[in-house]
Amino acid sequence: MRRDHVALSRATGFGGSVLIAAGGLGAGALPVGIPFFAGGTNAQIGLVAVYSGLLLLVLGWWWYGKTGHFNSAAGRDEGGGGAADGWRTLALWSAPLLFTPPLFSRDVYSYLAQGQMVDAGLDVYHVGPSALGGAIADQIPAIWLDTPSPYGPVLLIVARLIAPPLTEHLLLGVIAMRLIAVGGLALLAVATRTLARSAGVRPASAAWLIVLNPLTLIHFVGGAHNDALMVGLLAAGLAAAVRRRPVVAVVLVVAAALVKAPAVLGLAAVAAIWAHQINGRFPRVRATAAVAGTAGVATALITAAAGTGYGWILALQTPMSPHNWSLTSGLGRVTASLLDGGISATLARDVWRWAGLLAMLIVAGLVWTYRAKLGPVYGLGLVLSAVVVFGPALRPWYLLWGLAPLAAAAVDQRVRQIFAGVCVVLAVAVLPDGFAPDANRVLLATIGGLIGIAAFITVRISSVLLTRAGALAQEAR
Incomplete structure (x- = not known):
């Protein structure tokens, strides 16, 4: 089946x-x-x-x-x-x-x-x-x-x-x-x-x-x-x-x-x-x-x-x-708001972006260190993922x-x-x-997501019932 x-x-x-x-x-x-x-x-x-x-x-x-x-x-x-x-x-x-x-x-x-x-x-x-x-x-x-x-x-x-x-x-x-x-x-x-x-x-x-x-x-x-x-x-x-x-x-x-x-x-x-x-x-x-x-x-x-x-x-x-999903941009906005004007939002974002760049370099360095074990394609995937996660x-x-x-x-x-x-x-x-x-x-x-989940559960239950019915029919032969 x-x-x-x-x-x-x-x-x-x-x-x-x-x-x-x-x-x-x-x-x-x-x-x-x-x-x-x-x-x-x-x-x-x-x-x-x-x-x-x-x-x-x-x-x-x-x-x-x-x-x-x-x-x-x-x-x-x-x-x-x-x-x-x-x-x-x-x-x-x-x-x-x-x-x-x-x-x-x-x-x-x-x-x-x-x-x-x-x-x-x-x-x-x-x-x-x-x-x-x-x-x-x-x-x-x-x-x-x-x-x-x-x-x-x-x-x-x-x-x-x-x-x-x-x-x-x-x-x-x-x-x-x-x-x-x-x-x-x-x-x-x-x-x-x-x-x-x-x-x-x-x-x-x-x-x-x-x-x-x-x-x-x-x-x-x-x-x-x-x-x-x-x-x-x-x-x-x-x-x-x-x-x-x-x-x-x-x-x-x-x-x-x-x-x-x-x-x-x-x-x-x-x-x-x-x-x-x-x-x-x-x-x-x-x-x-x-x-x-x-x-x-x-x-x-x-x-x-x-x-x-x-x-x-x-x-x-x-x-x-300035409102994109970036981790470093988000941390910059939070930092600026917590300091309540003590530091500009632009400066806060810049500091965190430099921190993000440092994090990317650390990941790249680790990939280079373990390059023989990871391989070039796997290593590239990790570095690109770091660019996405820590990028601006x-x-x-x-x-x-x-x-x-x-x-x-x-x-x-x-x-x-x-x-x-x-x-x-x-x-x-x-x-x-x-x-x-x-x-x-x-x-x-x-609401839409719940409807989709309910429809999926219905299909799954129906498939299980059909599978069992087919198995019983085979046993009855």
Whole structure:
């Protein structure tokens, strides 16, 4: 009956995705100025539907993992663990999210605006979307209207290709950016299996933890985040490295870093992998020099192809929201309030950010010390996770930066369980419109979550009863 349970768990997740997509029509990050997307009752019903679906998707994912026996040990995949089953599940759980308004964030509108700005000849690294104006700029929160782009030239190349022909068709632009994100997710899915085999981890276990993860699906597909492209390129680069294609690996990792800068840390992992593959004296020095030289050439060529210049280097200093989820920013705000004006909030945040940087360096130092035991891919996952936890900006989907290599390389089941649990918490932490919650909407979300849990319990009880009935029928024959 295991196959029946796999099918039921897959169907449960699919039902959850359908509810999330349907609820997004009323409660998502809806475009401004399109009469069809109105608030009011539709938003309230949509919020309940999204959270009902979210809990169904999370619980279906848990059930699918349990039924498929996705432990980390290498070996034959049981139950629903085959590659074909994984792709089928990914398609089912992703498809409903493709054609709904943006979910859990409005960032995709910024990508489209920046693509139009580049096409119009505006310097996205010096002016914000307010310089563009129009329907796309109307979709962007006021706090970001005058903020230059924090993204690299690879994203701008993609956005420039998509945005101009879709100026009058906003939702088609969103779907196009979402398909780019799905492409990144597909890259991640293929690369994860390669990396997992190399690390002695069961490929299906790795795919379950990162590719089928509800946090991945709702933010990479539903939110159409450029992080999907960054993580997909990074994983593909690491996979190329373990398959002894170091130059391809460096180019892919550079492309990932020219979407979002944190991926540049992947070059250290590529250098470490390359060093183990070459003979002769000073392999680490030679590999590092080769990676640095190749990365420099690739960066110059990609930047030249984008035609946006090197303003992206200064864009690394683009300010973050002072109220983001960052641990160090939060501690800075608390410190400033406790001192009651004795220290400015800006100074407090700066002190804690330097402390966060120190914490990152300590983690990196420990990873370097135990590099032989951890391996380059696992070590990269730990360092990227430290960057997320101790960095100056934090959003739930940032956790996926480090989880991608960890899912493929972490053999310790406790590490995998901790990350899975954190993902579950973060998956329900952001409302579908991407804005801060209030008491009424938290209540509606809670009601929706309880409905989802009740529906899941009903399915589980029904599956147990059907299993027992089938067993009794066999005994009676």
